[in-house]
Amino acid sequence: xxxxxxxxxxxxxxxxxxxxxxxxxxxxxxxxxxxxxxxxxxxxxxxxxxxxxxxxxxxxxxxxxxxxxxxxxxxxxxxxxxxxxxxxxxxxxxxxxxxxxxxxxxxxxxxxxxxxxxxxxxxxxxxxxxxxxxxxxxxxxxxxxxxxxxxxxxxxxxxxxxxxxxxxxxxxxxxxxxxxxxxxxxxxxxxxxxxxxxxxxxxxxxxxxxxxxxxxxxxxxxxxxxxxxxxxxxxxxxxxxxxxxxxxxxxxxxxxxxxxxxxxxxxxxxxxxxxxxxxxxxxxxxxxxxxxxxxxxxxxxxxxxxxxxxxxxxxxxxxxxxxxxxxxxxxxxxxxxxxxxxxxxxxxxxxxxxxxxxxxxxxxxxxxxxxxxxxxxxxxxxxxxxxxxxxxxxxxxxxxxxxxxxxxxxxxxxxxxxxxxxxxxxxxxxxxxxxxxxxxxxxxxxxxxxxxxxxxxxxxxxxxxxxxxxxxxxxxxxxxxxxxxxxxxxxxxxxxxxxxxxxxxxxxxxxxxxxxxxxxxxxxxxxxxxxxxxxxxxxxxxxxxxxxxxxxxxxxxxxxxxxxxxxxxxxxxxxxxxxxxxxxxxxxxxxxxxxxxxxxxxxxxxxxxxxxxxxxxxxxxxxxxxxxxxxxxxxxxxxxxxxxxxxxxxxxxxxxxxxxxxxxxxxxxxxxxxxxxxxxxxxxxxxxxxxxxxxx
Numbered sequence: 001x002x003x004x005x006x007x008x009x010x011x012x013x014x015x016x017x018x019x020x021x022x023x024x025x026x027x028x029x030x031x032x033x034x035x036x037x038x039x040x041x042x043x044x045x046x047x048x049x050x051x052x053x054x055x056x057x058x059x060x061x062x063x064x065x066x067x068x069x070x071x072x073x074x075x076x077x078x079x080x081x082x083x084x085x086x087x088x089x090x091x092x093x094x095x096x097x098x099x100x101x102x103x104x105x106x107x108x109x110x111x112x113x114x115x116x117x118x119x120x121x122x123x124x125x126x127x128x129x130x131x132x133x134x135x136x137x138x139x140x141x142x143x144x145x146x147x148x149x150x151x152x153x154x155x156x157x158x159x160x161x162x163x164x165x166x167x168x169x170x171x172x173x174x175x176x177x178x179x180x181x182x183x184x185x186x187x188x189x190x191x192x193x194x195x196x197x198x199x200x201x202x203x204x205x206x207x208x209x210x211x212x213x214x215x216x217x218x219x220x221x222x223x224x225x226x227x228x229x230x231x232x233x234x235x236x237x238x239x240x241x242x243x244x245x246x247x248x249x250x251x252x253x254x255x256x257x258x259x260x261x262x263x264x265x266x267x268x269x270x271x272x273x274x275x276x277x278x279x280x281x282x283x284x285x286x287x288x289x290x291x292x293x294x295x296x297x298x299x300x301x302x303x304x305x306x307x308x309x310x311x312x313x314x315x316x317x318x319x320x321x322x323x324x325x326x327x328x329x330x331x332x333x334x335x336x337x338x339x340x341x342x343x344x345x346x347x348x349x350x351x352x353x354x355x356x357x358x359x360x361x362x363x364x365x366x367x368x369x370x371x372x373x374x375x376x377x378x379x380x381x382x383x384x385x386x387x388x389x390x391x392x393x394x395x396x397x398x399x400x401x402x403x404x405x406x407x408x409x410x411x412x413x414x415x416x417x418x419x420x421x422x423x424x425x426x427x428x429x430x431x432x433x434x435x436x437x438x439x440x441x442x443x444x445x446x447x448x449x450x451x452x453x454x455x456x457x458x459x460x461x462x463x464x465x466x467x468x469x470x471x472x473x474x475x476x477x478x479x480x481x482x483x484x485x486x487x488x489x490x491x492x493x494x495x496x497x498x499x500x501x502x503x504x505x506x507x508x509x510x511x512x513x514x515x516x517x518x519x520x521x522x523x524x525x526x527x528x529x530x531x532x533x534x535x536x537x538x539x540x541x542x543x544x545x546x547x548x549x550x551x552x553x554x555x556x557x558x559x560x561x562x563x564x565x566x567x568x569x570x571x572x573x574x575x576x577x578x579x580x581x582x583x584x585x586x587x588x589x590x591x592x593x594x595x596x597x598x599x600x601x602x603x604x605x606x607x608x609x610x611x612x613x614x615x616x617x618x619x620x621x622x623x624x625x626x627x628x629x630x631x632x633x634x635x636x637x638x639x640x641x642x643x644x645x646x647x648x649x650x651x652x653x654x655x656x657x658x659x660x661x662x663x664x665x666x667x668x669x670x671x672x673x674x675x676x677x678x679x680x681x682x683x684x685x686x687x688x689x690x691x692x693x694x695x696x
Contacts (some may be wrong), residue, residue: 033217034101036514039498040221041096041298044228047496047519049434052228054685059092061559063389066107066223070216075158076114078151079144085110102326103189108216110222115202117148121155129187130160132621159194160616166190168625172490181616201264204306230557232492235516239493253340254314254322256283258307265289266310268303273370273381274349276338281351281365281670283336284406286461287326290333295321320564321662329461331544332632336669339662350381351673352388352653354395355483357645357690362392362400363674369410369418369465381410382417389421389450392651393646399453399687401680405483409464412492412524419472421449422479427570430471430525431492438568441524454479455687455692457679458539460547463487463554471526472535477575480690481537482683486543487537488554489563490524523561527570533563540580541686543679544597546604557688579693587687592609596638596678604629639676645684647671 045051052058052662067085071077088103095101111690145151152624167183167190174182208215216234225234247602258266266289277283293299293312302310314322324336349370355361363387371380385402392400419428426441456479458470466484473479498514525531534555554560591597606628615621649657649667657664674680 016325033104033220036221036268036498037096037224038098039500039514040224040234040517043496043498043517044225044232044519045522047494047517048228048232048436049491049520049523050229051434054093054096055305056090056093058227059088059090061095061227062092062224063089065227065559066220070107070111071114074144075151075154076140076146077109078114078148079146080148081110081114081575082144092468095278104217105134106218107212107220108213108603111216112206114568115206117151119199119202121152122159122195122198122267125156125159126191130162130163130191130619132164132183132616134617134618136160138616139613140611152510153307157616159198161614162198163187163191163194164616164618164621166194169411170620171622179622180521183618193301193303200304200306205265209308221515229491229520230554230560231489231493231516231518235518236494237241237515240512240516254338255278258310260307261288264304264306266305266307270366273368276341278349278367279351279546280336280338280666281340281367281673282334283324284328284367284461285408288323288328290327291325293323293325294324299323316524321545328553329550332397337665338688350384350388350638351670352392352650352669353398354392354648354650355401355642355645355674355684357684357688358646359398360396360690361645361684361687362389362395362397362681363403364388364392364400365403367404367407369407369414370412371411371413379416381414382421382613385418386421386449391652393450395650397452399455399691401457401683401687402452402461402479403457403680404466404469405457405459405679406461406486407463407466408461409489411468412441412465412468415465415468416443419443419469420445421450422454422473423476427527427572429468430529430566430568430570431526432520432523432525432566433678438566440568440570444658453687455683455690456481457683458483458486458537459545459551460484460487460536460552464489464491465536467532468524471532471547474537475527475541475574476572477578480541480580480686481539482541482577482686483543483558483679484552485538485542486532486536486549487552488532488534490531490533490563491520492522492524493518494521496521520561523564525566525568525613529566529568531563531565534560540578541584543587543682544589544601544604545679546600546607547606549608579690582693583686583689587686590685591682594682596635599635599638600678603635606631639678643675643681645681647674 009626021236045054052061063085067077067082085107091100092103096102136157138157139155145154145612149379168188170190171177171182174186177185205215206212218234221234225232245490253276255272255277256268256274257270259269260266268283268285268287268289270285271278271283288309289302291299291301294311300313321339323335324338325333327333352366353363353364366381366385369381389400416428423443425443425446429441430438431441432438456470456473457482460465462470462483463486467488467490470481470486474481495516495518497512497516499512500514511579523531523533534553536553536555615624647670653667657667
């Protein structure tokens with residue numbers, strides 16, 4: 001019985017459902033988890049590109065992944081606890097084959113004991129003041145604590161570190177207070193918040209709305225799916241509902257979907273195409289929401305709140321404008337103001353501007369390859385980009401910059417269609433299924449919408465569909481790819497219902513009793529037969545990027561499919577070679593003189609040392625923090641240097657600006673962001689150099 005639903009090319013974060021899955025678990029019995037695990041195993045075996053053998057080796061991977069998901073920071077289980085569970089390490093495959101079913105309940109019992117023990121440790125070590133005059137260090141340990149004594153030491157240092165970090169952040173508000181005076185006055189309050197937040201994390205699991213056992217059960221299914229490969233994932237019915245809503249362009253208030261990370265922070269998981277967050281150009285997947293403030297109100301600290309509480313704040317109906325204090329993946333903080341709105345105007349899903357300087361350059365920012373599945377009249381990114389290009393061409397642009405930095409992927413079909421905007425009819429890439437069948441992915445539409453000079457901007461979080469687009473445009477010599485090496489995800493997933501009664505025909509009408517599986521079923525290759533899997537797409541011209549040192553790419557993840565190549569005659573006709581060496585030499589010479597790029601490189605080097613022991617002595621900690629802050633402040637100051645161009649809206653957008661103050665403020669924020677974007681400025685120079693060379 002077919003359970004086919006649809007094909008997608010998801011980015012690295014789109015399927016990172018671990019904690020979010022657990023937090024949205026629906027009520028199920030232990031018996032249902034056994035049945036659902038069997039169904040999940042069967043779907044993976046039947047549909048996966050390279051299904052793992054259900055043997056002792058697979059069992060060990062599931063075992064390790066499951067415990068990693070439950071305790072990612074090694075603060076709950078001891079080595080002794082792991083030893084009590086270790087007999088199951090090579091038995092999970094037997095359970096999945098029907099011999100027994102006791103692993104899940106045993107883990108649930110042990111985990112509950114560990115959570116209770118952690119609460120006791122937290123209460124014990126936050127009773128009295130921390131002494132920040134002693135030479136101690138906090139080290140993030142990836143091994144299991146030997147015993148309870150070692151675990152208690154780990155808890156004491158972790159709580160002390162968290163308290164110290166929060167105090168250091170607070171100190172900026174009291175610059176005139178001496179350290180001794182400041183610590184005596186504020187340490188009790190901050191220590192109390194640290195205690196409350198850490199206790200709350202455990203309680204959110206123990207007293208989860210769907211039940212503690214269901215939380216653990218969903219975590220097991222997620223670990224089991226992820227053991228097939230990094231992008232195969234389990235989704236509960238509720239997760240599927242949320243996922244589908246996030247892929248469309250229908251009204252979603254602020255247009256963000258949240259998930260919990262291992263510390264209980266509210267993290268941006270997806271952006272609704274055309275939503276307020278999407279249109280701001282300042283909110284990205286992976287950003288942590290630290291505080292919220294309604295218009296005219298006080299800041300609300302989200303520490304210790306679960307997603308339901310955060311959602312309740314964001315859903316308040318008597319306010320429209322909300323300030324978000326965000327921290328991005330590289331640690332930089334920012335405040336973004338968003339306004340609730342229904343997403344009904346699909347004309348404004350894609351953001352486009354005119355950069356007017358040495359040359360007149362069009363700019364399009366695309367944070368996702370969205371497609372309104374199941375809605376023939378819904379918004380699709382390739383069509384929206386085409387409309388934006390037509391408007392930009394009316395502005396008589398000399399060249400175009402398409403920005404897919406931080407674009408985690410989406411619809412493969414949209415990526416193919418988008419490539420077709422710039423490439424005449426022909427093969428765009430190659431796909432291989434589990435049967436070994438190799439087919440060309442083609443743009444069937446003859447002609448192009450834009451055939452002028454083109455730069456594609458990418459970075460380490462340009463993934464899957466972005467990998468695909470960058471590879472296609474590079475192989476055709478159609479665009480100058482600028483930035484840093486892309487993420488390196490060259491696989492496609494299908495979503496299947498686990499319910500045996502569900503088919504493609506009755507999918508919408510049958511209530512799903514079980515969850516879903518997003519299964520990796522195809523690998524994607526470049527037109528040349530090579531792959532971007534794990535390798536990414538190397539830009540034609542590289543620019544410094546702090547993301548390069550953070551270990552965010554596919555190659556840094558566990559259980560990823562290997563990179564390989566295929567033999568397939570695609571008969572494509574690339575354009576003439578671009579003058580990359582000439583343009584790169586000019587770019588490198590410029591970059592070497594830009595202070596902001598030098599500072600960015602220094603910041604990246606500092607972030608590389610993030611795993612070094614952290615001093616818990618006040619003066620030493622503040623010295624280290626001040627070093628970080630000084631670099632960030634220098635970077636912000638250097639970014640304020642005047643850009644060699646002005647940024648303007650298209651004529652159509654200017655009409656909208658005249659009618660709405662919020663849109664004007666959003667527009668002003670966009671312009672400021674673009675004028676301070678040193679990578680965009682360099683991309684502008686590269687394109688201007690190319691246009692000059694091209695005309696010669």
